Amino acid sequence: MKFKIIAKNRSWDGYCKIDVYQLQHDRFDGCQSPVLQREVLERGHAVAVLPYDPVRDEVVMIEQFRPGAIPVNDNDPKMPVWLTEIVAGIIEDGETAEAVARRETFEEAGCELIGSPELISHYYVTPGCSTETVHLFYGQVDTTNVGGLHGVAEEGEDIRVFTVSAEECFAMLQNGQLCNAMTTIAVQWLMLNRDRLRQNSEA
Structure with a gap:
């Protein structure tokens, strides 16, 4: 199966970037598609971290305002605009995914990763309209003194940090x-791997 890019133009170059493609691709019936126009959001690639303390059996969660969750009209689902999430950030030029995991865990949650983070998944966020991928990690932390308000002021971040027990997190x-x-995937992974992580912490 092959595809062909006929033209590509950047229509917006701000905080997010939008590229407009004219393209064709092979179809499953053996024919060629017509020339299609598709707008693609380009915002780089991200790293997310599930900070978990297997000794205290606690998960670090963050809460922050998300403009993409603002309802557009009355038919939109009634969902929160301040979302409860895990740590996440964009990979900058020259950074590795693991370095971003460490940086963002400290900037957003005020704690440091213990040892090497474990990769949970590497996936596309919404490939129908965006190039963005996420490296999702588990990171061991010590939650003894975790909490409060964090984030990088220059980036407009206002992040509330708190901890919950693993059972509370699952609920x-x-x-x-x-x-x-990303939070749903991470917590489902923790449901499957919690016993292993706790046993390893006792070894």
């Missing part, structure tokens, strides 16, 4: 409080 997922993909 938040099941009752719909966690309504973004």
